[in-house]
Amino acid sequence: MNWLSAAARLFAATTLSFAAVATAHAQTVRLAVTDIVGLENLQREYLPFQKLLAEKSGLKIELYPVPNRTAAVEALNAKKIDMVLTGPAEYVVFKKRTDAKLVVGFSRPEYHGSVVTMVGSGVDSVDDLKGKKVALGDVGSTSRHLAPIQVMADMGLQPQRDVQIVHINRNVAVEAMKRGDVAAIGINRTDLPGLAKKFPDVVFKVIARGRDLPNDVLLAGAHVPDATVANLKKVFSENSEALIAAVLQGPDENQKFKGMAFVPTISDSDYHYVRKMYATIGQPQYAAFVGD
Incomplete structure (x- = not known):
């Protein structure tokens, strides 16, 4: 034992x-x-x-x-x-x-990119962006750069040729859109509520929503x-x-x-x-x- x-x-x-x-x-x-x-x-x-x-x-x-x-x-x-x-x-x-x-x-x-304009801007569709400037976010961002460009392409534009892309901060981009310096901005789903709160004088309009x-x-x-x-x-x-x-x-x-x-x-x-x-x-x- x-x-x-x-x-x-x-x-x-x-x-x-x-x-x-x-x-x-x-x-x-x-x-x-x-x-x-x-x-x-x-x-x-x-x-x-x-x-x-x-x-x-x-x-x-x-x-x-x-x-x-x-x-x-x-x-x-x-x-x-x-x-x-x-x-x-x-x-x-x-x-x-x-x-x-x-x-x-x-x-x-709801992770996707969108192309957004303002009500009353005269830009009501992606086709209206031809020949105009579009402001996107950081270069290489999936949802604020690549996705908005792709949704424009999916809807018939050739972004490399049909629009002029600029990369600026989204708040600065809204100010530029208000002045008429850019026709639209590319953002993601989480951006819009914050922008609507920061810019209560702007009525935003989504003219193109990318796929998830x-x-x-x-x-x-x-x-x-x-x-x-x-x-x-x-x-x-x-x-x-x-x-x-x-x-x-x-x-x-x-x-x-x-x-x-x-x-x-x-x-x-x-x-x-x-x-x-x-x-x-x-x-x-x-x-x-x-x-x-």
Whole structure:
């Protein structure tokens, strides 16, 4: 009996020792987010998500700031980061320049671009924009640049030839539209309520609404083991509500995800429409970030 008890104690001690070693050497996964610059900003938006994902996955999740999208691609190829959360326009470049694996989509309800004018401006349709200036947002933005250009193309314009594109801040763009310096602005769904509040004297009119855009996406580098990717997919599936709540604790940038869901069934083909946008602006190879 004493021999069996000693053996049992030895087995238990050995098991605990192995568990302690495994915990101490938990796989480290470095996570970047392409639209947030600086560690302080990244932690403010994603620290609750980081902590919960680490707890549920058993991985050591580290937030890794990147200065821009190109740096994120280079870091992923160099294995300095392991995962990156990025937008649809960025995804197609990541896929072109890396062999990144899709983990899960971060949906954004009513995520689309629109072309907007003012009531009484005389611009009532996309055809009325021929020969005029259209103000869009940041170069390379999925919803404020590429999507509005593509919706104009989908409705028969050739944006490269038929309109003059300028890139300015959306508030400045509204002022320019009020003066008649631009005929329309390209915005996304979240912009319009804020603009209507800021410019109560302007009655906005949407003359073209783009199709819903693909999801933002969490990618894993080619060097990340398939077992780790499978584990993460399972974690997102089994802890969806808690992880969404953690994302939405981000007070600023992350509020764009209000009403979101995690989408586990995303595929590369979901992003063909974004590749079409790159072709429309004259970059059919989509191998570089527009504006970087």
